[in-house]
Amino acid sequence: MLRYAIKRIGIAVMILCVVMLAMYSMVFLVPGDAASVALGPRASPALKAALAERMGLDQPVVVQIWRFFTSAVTGDLGYDVWSNRPVTDMILEVFPNTLFLGAVAMGWALSLGIALGCLAVVLRDTWADRLLGVLSVSFISLPSFVIAIYSLLIFSVWLGWLPAIGAGTPGDPISQIKAVILPAFAIGITWVGYLARLVRASMLEVMEAPHIRTARAFGLPESQIVMTYALRIAIVPTVAILAVGFGSILSSAVFVETVFSRPGIGTLMTTAVAKRNFPVVMGTVLFMTAFYLMAVTLADLLIARLDPRVRDAFRS
Amino acid sequence: MNVPLLDIRGLHLDYNGKDGPAHALRGIDLTADAGEVIGIVGESGCGKSSLALAMTALLPRNAKVTSGEVRLSGQDILSMDASSQRAMRGSGVSMIFQDPMTAFNPVLTLGKQLVDFQRGTGLSRAERRTRAEEMLERVSLADPVAIMGRFVHEISGGMRQRIGIAAAMLNHPKVLIADEPTTALDVTVEAQIIHLLRGLRQDHHGAIVVITHHLGVVGELCDRVYVMYAGQVVETAPIDTLYHAAKHPYTQALIACDPANLTQKTRVLPTIAGRLPDMRAPPKGCSFADRCPIAQPVCMQVAPPRVDLTSDHSALCHMVQP
């Protein structure tokens, strides 16, 4: 198990390095140079030179890359072109909001999704099951930001029940919860359908397996069979999806945060992109990639823990 | 007169399908007493697997028992409620499965499963572990403690079936069913398993039912044999009688086709021409009539009677005389 863990983490780190390299080299693809682009066409040459020096663009390419790598590893992701604040600080300031949103969205989608999936298994082949199936598929196709806008329209503008803007005031958990309801709903709704179908499909498949028949042949109660013998295998694809899903949730968060004017990684990025603010954009992408890779690696390790066949296959 | 341990009377079983029900079992009568090893022989599709499932009350959803009983120590298990059925599995009747690789849960250790399977015995966890380890030793497995901690895919093929046998014996079942116990094994392992099963007879005080399509296995293990064809028992006899004096044409053909019985070198292995009838519309006469070398017109029209040739030998045929 330990050897498998080390191998997985090693791969993740390698991927991260490749991504960092790719990200940084993109800067050199910019038509013109980064400083001019950031400042706009009407900046004076002196201003451009000053910014270029500050961004370290006057150094040889290799030095720039090296500096970027070493500082990134220590947590320094550069400085915002405009405010001169460390990018790392800016990220860490808003990241908890996004994390909270993602966790709530994932949380409610998981609970409802798994519950509906198990319900569908129990109600197998009845009209209720088929209805659930159609609904699940329909939910999958809803774009989250459209749902966000519609729910903003209905629940904030027309009914006035929930706030349309912001993440609530820090220190006031009620307002924060109120502010997270609609965004989390919009993000999660796509996932409920998907998870329900996934759980249903993998549970059905596992319940058909010969070893479940063995367990029944020895008189084990159905509840134990479902919870211990079947669910442990069936949950593996769900765990795998969760990690990937987190990346997708982060992507949706970008749009949903903008719709609700909610401070977070999403709004940080979109404002930075609009202003061609490279350090912020690059730094954020790197940070999120690292976070995502960590989530995926953790999920892989969890899967290996649940299903020992995975780590043994890896060995051979 | 002792009540037989296993007593199947007039069992009729249908599977519900798209084009109407398929009549998988059509009137099965079968008994097994304590200390006996009986064999059920037949080709694929004759209904023997359905019979095995009926014996453990593990029939799938689309199966329907239209009439008949399966009695375990006098009680009809098919009419019991679900929790009674569950209680009798493992200790009343237990099964050795055909493919030991898929029979065990791949993500739980063998030890956990062997301990779980002793549910309902009232033993503590520690006692169950001990009993499991003892049973593993009984089936000639070295280092039972290590095996308890392993997963099924980490064990070699020959050992897996031994573990399957050990699991089935755990709760000292009254009826032990071995469903094609050697079919998934290669020949050398097959010999070991047969040897093991023979050795278990001494310890096992209940009845053993061996289900197979392989005549050789039946010959090695069984006292009495039931030959099945198209959902019916076409002949039943003690093993020696069957081999030397089988009366039903189907049994005779089966024995003749067994490669072990060939006396001359040949390039072409003997077969029985023809196919199983469609179980959704079985023929109204004898099911074997269209493949039978001695069939007469009456065989096509009228269902054959069960003829008792001696007290323990009977056949389902128009053409046999006691």
Next chain:
Amino acid sequence: MRSGVKRLTKPLADAFAPLMGDRMGMFGATLVVTFLLVAICAPLISPYDPTALDVTNRFASPNWSHWAGTDQLGRDILSRLIWGTRSALGLAITSVGIAGLIGLALGLIAGYGPRWLDALLILIFDAFSSLPMVMFALAVITVLGPGTGTLILVIVLVSFPGYGRLVRAQTLTLRNAEFVQAEQVMGASHARILFRHLLPNVVGPIIIVLSMDIPVVIMLEAGLSFLNLGVKPPTPSWGNMLYDGYTSLRQSPVLVIAAGVPLILITLGFTFLGEGLRDLLDPRLRNRILR
């Protein structure tokens, strides 16, 4: 005579029954075909010029001359929606197509070529797909500036690893298949094996995946246009319209509601169609139905 006809038509009906009986799949197919037709015939069926301004008639509710009302510059919403179909589908099909071709090529090479090349390509695939799609898109847009061309590039970069992996997996399986080995023994060149044998077998599944990705790409484009980072106005795009509607939400909700509808419908259509296709092609299901 009648039984003879029945014997002929029954197998045919049996083969098609799954798709017809699968109402979801047919419904999806109908939606998709409708949208495709709308996109192709946009100039013919659009009642107005989508960029024609009529500032005196802003925010009109749906009425007889403007079935979906007008937007904040007085432009007919319905026409813009119709032309928006063109943007959405055109962009999606182009970018998915290009990504598919690249993925196909790289996947074949990875699966068939030397180990080290495979390892390198896998690393690239993993690296590109470890970036959350939208984040990567935003990064590239920062560098290259917003616009349709950038959008296509982004989508291609984000999608090709997925196709590459799929093709690679298929190729690896097929590479060891007997008919390939037979060809190799007979001295066939690598190119011949790749083109005549591996390629046709690999193309099938990838086409399904490609069509499943089209709605995803459409959503991505709409989202980026919503952030003003995608298709440049005044070219009509559903995303742009959503943005216009969102900013003028207080004045009139019509625009924002209208712009969301085709987006939902088209993704619904593709998803249902994909489900129907997948059920049809799932071999286990097929056996059950065709028995």
